[in-house]
Amino acid sequence: PSRMSKYKNSFGIMINIIMLAHFMPVIKKQQILFCYFLNEDIMLIVKI
Numbered sequence: 001p002s003r004m005s006k007y008k009n010s011f012g013i014m015i016n017i018i019m020l021a022h023f024m025p026v027i028k029k030q031q032i033l034f035c036y037f038l039n040e041d042i043m044l045i046v047k048i
Helices: 002-022 029-046
Strands: none
Touching: none
């Protein structure tokens, strides 16, 4: 189980990095908030 959780966490981080690269022109504050909420959604999906 620990291996799966580590893999899922790294996967979420990868998605966050991709989103950061895609939304670079956006204001940094909105960008950070978006990535934070995105990460929360990923964690909820992973828990389900």
